[in-house]
Amino acid sequence: MEAHQEAVAHISSQIFSFHQKQVPFRLYHGSTNSTQSRKIDPERMVDTSQLNHVLKIDDKSKTCLVEPNVPMDRLVDAVMPYGLVPPVVMEFPGITVGGGFAGTAGESSGFKYGFFDSTVNWIEIVLATGEIVTASPTEHSDLFYAAAGTFGTLGVTVLLELQLIDAKQYVELTYQPTSSIKETLAALKAACEAETNDYVDGIMLAKDRGVIISGKLTDEVASRTRTQRFARATDPWHYIHADRITRGSLEAVKEATPLRDYLFRYDRGAFWTGRYAFKYFLVPFNRITRYLLDYFMHTRVMYHALHASGHAKKYMIQDLLLPKASAEKFIEYVSNEFDFWPLWLCPFQPKQELALHPRHDDIRKEEKGDSLYVNIGVWGPGSTTYSRFVEQNRLLESKVCELGGVKWLYAQQYYTEDEFDSIYDREW
Incomplete structure (x- = not known):
């Protein structure tokens, strides 16, 4: 813990300095699973990449203390020897604990446990003033619930206590x-x-x-x-x-x-999006070529390629959360407008208010008592004309809003400021 405290003190000092000078800054994590391209100025950067340790595992309380840059595969490998596993594990090994908390991530256990942030007991967070605060459902609860899903905009999360469950083989x-x-x-x-x-x-x-x-x-x-x-x-x-x-x-x-x-x-093939790389490079897509090119088909490598190539501006990579009552209409829309398959369906039962408090219409009431949401992964090639590509994404965003859903903000976004404020509660 001593090394952790020293690292946090340094981060706090940097943030305090930026705050005193009123200088905006970005965080550098060392890796990203966002499709957004971001340039980092070393003079306006807080480096949190070294906060990447599992500090403590308690098999009695079934909890662990984890720094935010611990990726999913290292977290799983750390706790499984204790016969434990996180209730919610995101599907890509490189997604980090902090990213899962800050980005409202989830996976196929979300219908049972909610989003990843619902499995966090408390956080240590550095505020914009440099102050270090512990937040939980009982201590600074407004900050605890607000920080989840707000992408680090309310503070820098530097430590989390996670719930664990019994693992099986x-x-x-x-x-x-x-x-x-x-x-x-x-x-x-x-x-x-x-x-x-x-x-x-x-x-x-x-x-x-x-x-x-x-x-x-x-x-x-x-x-x-x-x-x-x-x-x-x-x-x-x-x-x-x-x-x-x-x-x-x-x-x-x-x-x-x-x-x-x-x-x-x-992980291998990033669901099915990896097949587009074969098509792009005119390589046959079969069992042998997938075997020979396996190294390049893991998500850590593919994310680097996505950013380096600029293909995030050519391929639609969007995850949309719809109430189950309107999911069929949305899939029909995607079929008619884009006609690319497969689509991923992942169900969720949120345990608390959705991140950023979206003002979506409560279409769930059409099915009494049905609080099920469905994440629909829409991933495929967009128009080769950039203006049309932007238009396609904006139409998709508009349809999601019309049907009472929200989109995951890890992806490219095309909202105007007024549109964003019409969806999310800025005053809250």
Whole structure:
């Protein structure tokens, strides 16, 4: 803790100095999972990249003390030897604890535990004045709930206590094929309502074909249940495997996957966006080429390439959160407007007010008692004409707002200031 305290004191001193001079500054984390391109001026920068340690694991209270730049894979590897795992683990290994907290991140356990920030007990945060504050649901609670999802704009989070749950060796997966958007969303809701499920997400492979993937933590694999891995170069990409084993049938398929492989199952290929790189470089997209180019198809490498190439201004990479009641209309819109597949479906039951207090219409009331939201991942090539590309993104933003949803702000944004204020509660 002594090294942590020294690092925080240095950060506090830097921020105090910037505040005294009224100089705006940016944070440098050393890595990013945002698609936004940002230039960092070394003279106007606070470097938090060294806050990357798991400081304490308490297997009795099932908690751990973690600095913000600890990535998901290192966090999982630190706590699993204790028989524990975070309740919510983001699907890309390089997403950090601080990024998950500041960006309202989540994953396929979100229907059960909410967003990642709902699993944080308390934070240590450096305010704009340089003051170091501890915030929790009972201490500086307004700051604690406000800091989640506001992208570091209210302060620099430097330490977090995370909740943990009991881990198991495997996740028993059920792949349930579906044949329409409506059926897929109904199956998604049913899987969330099954009390035995620990993980639920879905892939809309085409307008008339989807698959809902539900998972249960287990230490025992039935004798006739096949074990499937996803982490090795010789393993299939997860979405390709889900497509292959459910094609041409409406029968559910059961398999078991090692827990760590499951948590980062979308790392290789970044869901399915990696296939666009093959198309761009005119490389055949098959099992052999995926094996040979495996190093370049992991998300840490792909994010570097995304920023270096400028392709963030050519590809739509947007995650949109819709009330389940309007999700079907939104998917129909994406189908008609863009017609690229697959789409990712990830259900959430928020445990508290959504970050930044959006003023969205409460369309959930159309389905009494249904508080389920669906994150829809819309990732694919946009127009090659930049003005049209911007227009496409603005139309997407407008449709989300119309249907009572919000978008994740890690991505490129095209709102005017007035539009942003019409969605989010600036006064709050």
